Amino acid sequence: MQQTNRPELVATCWLTAGAAAPLTADERSPERIEDRVRVAAEAGFTGFGLLHADLVTVRDTMGYSDFRQLLVDAGIQYLELEMLVDWFRDDSAGEASALVRRDLLNAAAQLPVRHVKAGGDFSGSPWPVEAMVAEFRTLCEQAADAGTRLGIEPIAFANIRTPADALRLVEDAGHPAGGMVLDVWHLGRLGLPMSVVQDVPVEAIVTTELDDAVDEVVGTLLEDTLNERRLPGEGTLDVVGFIRAVRATGYTGPWGLEIISHEHRAKPMAQGVHDAVRAALAQFALADEAAPQA
Template identity: 40%
Template sequence: MTTQNIELLAAYWTIAGDVYPMGPSEVSPFSFNDRMEAAGRAGFTGIGLVHNGMIATVDQIGYPAMKSILEQNGIKHIELEFLVDWYHTGERRRQSDKVRRELLEAARALGVRSIKIGPGIGEDSADIDLMVKEFTVLCQQAADVGANIVLEIMPFSNVRTVETALAIVEGADQPNGGLLLDIWHLQRGGIDFSEIARIPARFIKSVELNDAHRYPIEPLWMDTIHKRVLPGDGIFDIPAFIHAIQAKGYEGPWGLEVISDTHRKLPLEVMANRAFETTMRQFND
């Protein structure tokens, strides 16, 4: 492999600092400007923003200033996260719809590539017909602001297999709707990389790299938000995953999502530089 034409996107948690999903706060202790400068200097051309942190930044400096900072630092690929309960009803849906509106507004204002959505975390089964219907509506709303909708496969959810994920995105069959393939979720979910070949190329919209130790801590949710490691520091066969994705013709940016209780305590510049360097090395194997 070669690193020529490879672009990396630092997912939010990778350089957010000492915060984690559903923690006491999801708002980075580092300013938006400092994070974008660190990402750009390290070599990243893409960035991820999480809803709570993004809204805090909007309140502080507004979208025009954010867009200017992104452009000044060479950040051209932007992904937003994380929409859940998008197919539910009642209070869960009411809260979800508020997040949806704010993510779509941000997508329009910032020129976002993709909005990441979650399956039913902790749910046993998927109502495919319902999820196809709601996924279709969501994709059409995102198309109006020029963004993709990417559904993430997760082992502790109701979309934990390639078969279920494909039933949803193929059923909706929207040009801007597809899957986010994160190596952690595939590996910890027991999905062999050979299954990637089953996914039509048009549905591979986003990809994320990371690594992990041989034995996960339990419950698995705690492993994913505290114990991921930088690519090459664990036991995942990352080059094999990259080969499987590239074999489908994927040409988008490669996300790096490291959610680690040790990495996130490092200085910002160290976090960004280590993340970029260790990930780029995976493309030379």
């Protein structure tokens, strides 16, 4: 049976951030939060993403009460917050991560936060599995107490690289608030078939993300993911296959649009958002078509 309803979309944090770039000295968006929320709502998003740096700005300027009303007035139903890294460390990086964790979970207790995104070690360094599992379980407990879920994202250049890696962590932690974030970019850059997604239990999928990439990696994988992502359908990744594989699990949740690139940052913010929506909906239309007969 074909899917006919418009997919539920999340404007991930970088989609509306304008000229801001990840892992820079100042990651804060130059765009007004009121404009970001308005543009996302006008483009048909029901979910809205915020980076920790922008969340802190919102907290310290308008406050959470006024921000919550801004979301309600715009018809935005929930938030996605990111990005929690180094949560498994016991050094100075771990101390900094604990402060980010506090901010994200405090916000989740006061705002309609559907989920918080987390990642593994971007250097790919191995960490004791038992320690990571124990701390992830603690994170899940804290997320549940704040009324939200925690999604670990398999990242092509991190120590948690594949959906199988993420599922192992989630299952070993054994807490229902824990799950994973599935991004077609990371599967594609690892050369994984999109069918691997069908091995993930639907209850373990917190959210999904769409984007695209060309065949050639530009620079390192980290540089490529921060600067060269393409709109869905404008690269060579099997975005349609990813959508179909995720749907085959029974997943009916939201789809985030995460476009991070020099090209996206150079566009007027509203244009970049609307371009991404048009591109994504075209891929859903293809996925809705009947699969070819063997």
